[in-house]
Amino acid sequence: MSFGRKRRNLGKSEKIKLTKDSYSKAKNFLAFVKPYAPIYFIGFIFLLLSSGVSASLPIFLGQILGAESSEFNTDWNFGNTDNIYGVLSILAIILPLQAVFSFFRIITFHHVTHNSIKDIRKKAFEVLIKSPMAYFDTSKTGETISRISNDTEQIQETLTTTIAEFLRQVIVVGFGLVYIFVISAKLVLIMLAVIPVAAIAAMLFGKFIKKIARSAQDETAKSNNIIEEALVGIKSLKAYANEFIELKKYSSAVTNIKSLNMKVALWRGIFVAFIVTILVGAIVFIIWQGIEMVHSGGIERKEFFQFILFTVMLGTSIGSLPDLFAKIQKSIGSTESLMNIIQQETEKIDTSKPVPTNKFLKGKIELKNLNFSYPSRKEIKILNGLNLNIKSGEQIALVGSSGSGKSTIASLLLQFYTLDDGAIYFDDKNAKDYRVNELRSQMAFVPQEVILLGGTIEENIRYGKPGASYNEIISAAEKANALEFINGFPEKFETVVGDRGIQLSGGQRQRIAIARAILRDPAILILDEATSALDSESELAVQDALNKLMQGRTSVVIAHRLATIKNANSIVVMNNGEIAEQGTHEELVNIENGVYKKLSQLQFS
Numbered sequence: 001m002s003f004g005r006k007r008r009n010l011g012k013s014e015k016i017k018l019t020k021d022s023y024s025k026a027k028n029f030l031a032f033v034k035p036y037a038p039i040y041f042i043g044f045i046f047l048l049l050s051s052g053v054s055a056s057l058p059i060f061l062g063q064i065l066g067a068e069s070s071e072f073n074t075d076w077n078f079g080n081t082d083n084i085y086g087v088l089s090i091l092a093i094i095l096p097l098q099a100v101f102s103f104f105r106i107i108t109f110h111h112v113t114h115n116s117i118k119d120i121r122k123k124a125f126e127v128l129i130k131s132p133m134a135y136f137d138t139s140k141t142g143e144t145i146s147r148i149s150n151d152t153e154q155i156q157e158t159l160t161t162t163i164a165e166f167l168r169q170v171i172v173v174g175f176g177l178v179y180i181f182v183i184s185a186k187l188v189l190i191m192l193a194v195i196p197v198a199a200i201a202a203m204l205f206g207k208f209i210k211k212i213a214r215s216a217q218d219e220t221a222k223s224n225n226i227i228e229e230a231l232v233g234i235k236s237l238k239a240y241a242n243e244f245i246e247l248k249k250y251s252s253a254v255t256n257i258k259s260l261n262m263k264v265a266l267w268r269g270i271f272v273a274f275i276v277t278i279l280v281g282a283i284v285f286i287i288w289q290g291i292e293m294v295h296s297g298g299i300e301r302k303e304f305f306q307f308i309l310f311t312v313m314l315g316t317s318i319g320s321l322p323d324l325f326a327k328i329q330k331s332i333g334s335t336e337s338l339m340n341i342i343q344q345e346t347e348k349i350d351t352s353k354p355v356p357t358n359k360f361l362k363g364k365i366e367l368k369n370l371n372f373s374y375p376s377r378k379e380i381k382i383l384n385g386l387n388l389n390i391k392s393g394e395q396i397a398l399v400g401s402s403g404s405g406k407s408t409i410a411s412l413l414l415q416f417y418t419l420d421d422g423a424i425y426f427d428d429k430n431a432k433d434y435r436v437n438e439l440r441s442q443m444a445f446v447p448q449e450v451i452l453l454g455g456t457i458e459e460n461i462r463y464g465k466p467g468a469s470y471n472e473i474i475s476a477a478e479k480a481n482a483l484e485f486i487n488g489f490p491e492k493f494e495t496v497v498g499d500r501g502i503q504l505s506g507g508q509r510q511r512i513a514i515a516r517a518i519l520r521d522p523a524i525l526i527l528d529e530a531t532s533a534l535d536s537e538s539e540l541a542v543q544d545a546l547n548k549l550m551q552g553r554t555s556v557v558i559a560h561r562l563a564t565i566k567n568a569n570s571i572v573v574m575n576n577g578e579i580a581e582q583g584t585h586e587e588l589v590n591i592e593n594g595v596y597k598k599l600s601q602l603q604f605s
C-alpha cells in the first residue's frame with residue numbers, strides 16, 4: 001500500500017519538474033518533423049497565400065456592399081475597383097485560387113503530420129520494448145498505452161489543424177488591423193482598447209485550462225488502468241465477487257474525470273462569455289461611431305462597410321485565438337510526456353538487423369560476487385555477494401525456499417536487470433560487453449508463469465525460432481509431449497489460445513513453452529519450474545525430453561520437486577539470496593542437518 005502511494009507521488013513531482021522545460025522537450029519533437037521540413041515549408045507558403053486571400057476578402061466585399069449607384073454599370077471592366085463588375089471579376093479569379101491553395105495546404109500539412117506521427121509511434125514502441133525490465137516493474141501498462149495513443153492524437157490534431165488555424169488567424173488579425181488603421185485610426189483605437197484585455201485574459205486562461213485539462217488526462221489514464229487490471233485479473237475478480245468494489249473504484253475515477261472536465265468547461269464558458277460580451281459590445285459601439293463618421297463625411301460608405309466586415313472578422317479571429325492557444329499548449333504537454341517515454345533509457349539492443357541464429361556461445365557461465373536489489377525496492381537486498389561457476393554443458397539445479405532468489409538469478413542471467421555490484425561472465429567475457437539481444441539469442445527460457453501470445457499454437461511455438469519450418473514445429477511439439485493434446489483440438493496447430501493463452505490449461509501452456517525452447521535449440525537453457533503444472537505422467541515424459549534437450553548444453557533448472565533434478569551435475573541450495581549448500585544429490589543428502597537432506601526426506605519418504 002505505502003509502496004503504491006510512494007510511486008504515485010514520485011510520478012507527480014516528476015511531472016511538475018518537467019512542466020518547466022516543456023518547451024525544450026517540445027523542441028526535441030521537432031527532430032521528428034525535420035525530415036519533412038521542406039514539404040512543411042511549402043505547406044506554409046500555401047497557408048500564407050490562402051490566409052492572404054481570406055484576409056483581403058472584406059476589402060472586396062466592402063466595395064460591393066458600399067458601392068454607389070454610379071458603380072453599377074454593366075461593363076465587365078476587369079480589375080477596375082470603381083466598377084462593381086470589375087471587383088467581381090477579381091473575386092472570380094482569386095476565389096478559385098483560394099480553393100487550390102487550401103487544398104494543397106491541407107495535403108502538405110497532413111503529409112508531414114502523418115509521416116512524423118508514424119515515425120514517433122514507431123520510436124515510442126521501439127523505446128518501450130527496449131526499456132529495461134525495471135521500467136515495467138513500476139509503470140502501469142494501461143497508462144502507458146493510453147498516454148501514447150492520446151498524446152499522438154493530440155499532436156496530430158495540432159500539426160494538421162491547430163497550428164494552421166492559429167497562424168491564419170494571426171495573419172487575418174495582423175492584416176485586418178493594419179487595413180482598418182488606414183481607414184480610420186480613431187475607430188481602431190476604440191478596438192485596441194479591447195484587445196489587450198482579451199489577450200491577457202486568454203493567456204491566463206490558457207495556463208489555467210492546461211493545468212486542469214492535464215489532470216483530467218492523467219485521471220483518464222488511471223481509470224483505463226482500472227479497466228485493464230480488472231480484465232487481466234477477471235478470474236480473481238469474479239471468484240472473490242469483487243464486482244461491487246471494482247465498480248465503485250471505477251465509478252469514483254470517472255466521476256472525478258467528469259468533475260475535472262466540467263471544471264474545464266466552466267472556465268471555458270466563463271471565458272467565452274466574457275470575451276463575447278466585450279467584443280459584441282465593442283462592435284456595436286464601433287458601428288455606431290462609424291455611422292456618425294459616414295454622416296459627417298469622415299469616411300466613405302465603402303470604407304465603412306470594409307471596416308465593419310474587418311471588425312467582425314477580427315472579432316471572431318481574436319475570439320478563436322485563446323482556444324487555439326490552449327490547444328497548442330495542451331499539445332506541448334502531450335509532446336512533453338511522449339518525449340519522456342521516447343527519451344527513456346533503453347537496453348543495449350540493436351534492432352537494425354535480426355539477431356544471430358547461430359550458436360556462438362559455448363555456455364560457460366560465471367557469476368562473480370553478485371549483489372542485487374530490485375530497482376523498485378532498493379532497500380531490500382536480494383543477492384549478497386553470490387558466486388557460482390557453471391561449466392559449459394553442465395546442468396545446474398537451483399532449489400530452495402520460496403522467495404530465496406531463484407527466479408531472480410534466472411532474470412539476471414537473462415540480463416533483465418542491472419547488477420548493483422559484481423558481474424556475470426559468459427564464455428569468460430563480461431555480459432556487459434555483449435549486445436544484450438545477441439546474448440539472449442543464445443538462451444531459451446521457460447518462465448515460472450507462462451504467458452502465451454494471443455495467436456495460434458503454431459505461432460506460439462514458432463516464437464522460439466521465427467524462421468522455423470512446420471515440420472520443425474511439429475517435432476518440437478512432439479518432444480515437449482504436446483503433440484497429443486494439440487492434435488486433440490479440431491483446429492490442431494491452428495487452435496487460437498486466447499488472450500495470454502487463457503484457453504489452455506497450465507500444463508498445456510507449459511508444454512507449449514517447452515516446445516518453444518526445444519525449437520530454439522539454445523546454447524543455454526533456463527527452466528524456471530518448467531514442469532510444475534504437469535501431472536506426474538506428463539512430467540515424466542516431458543522430463544525425458546528435457547533431459548535429452550539438456551545434453552550438451554548449459555542448463556539452469558529451477559525446481560521444487562527434487563526428483564526432477566536428482567541427476568543434475570550440481571545442485572545449488574538457495575537460502576535468503578545466498579548459497580547454503582552445493583553439490584551432487586549424493587553429496588547433499590549426506591550432509592548432517594543439511595537443508596537439502598531435510599527437503600529430500602520430506603519429498604522422498
Ligand SMILES: Nc1ncnc2c1ncn2[C@@H]1O[C@H](COP(=O)(O)OP(=O)(O)OP(=O)(O)O)[C@@H](O)[C@H]1O
Pocket residue numbers: 137374376377382400401402403404405406407408409448
Ligand atoms: N520484480 C520484482 N520487484 C521487486 N521485488 C521482487 C521482484 N521479483 C521478486 N522480488 C523479490 O525478490 C525476492 C526473490 O524472489 P524470487 O522470485 O527470486 O524467488 P524464488 O526463489 O524464485 O521464489 P519461488 O520459489 O516462490 O518462485 C522475493 O523476496 C521477492 O519478493
Ligand SMILES: [Mg+2]
Pocket residue numbers: 406407408448528
Ligand atoms: Mg521463482
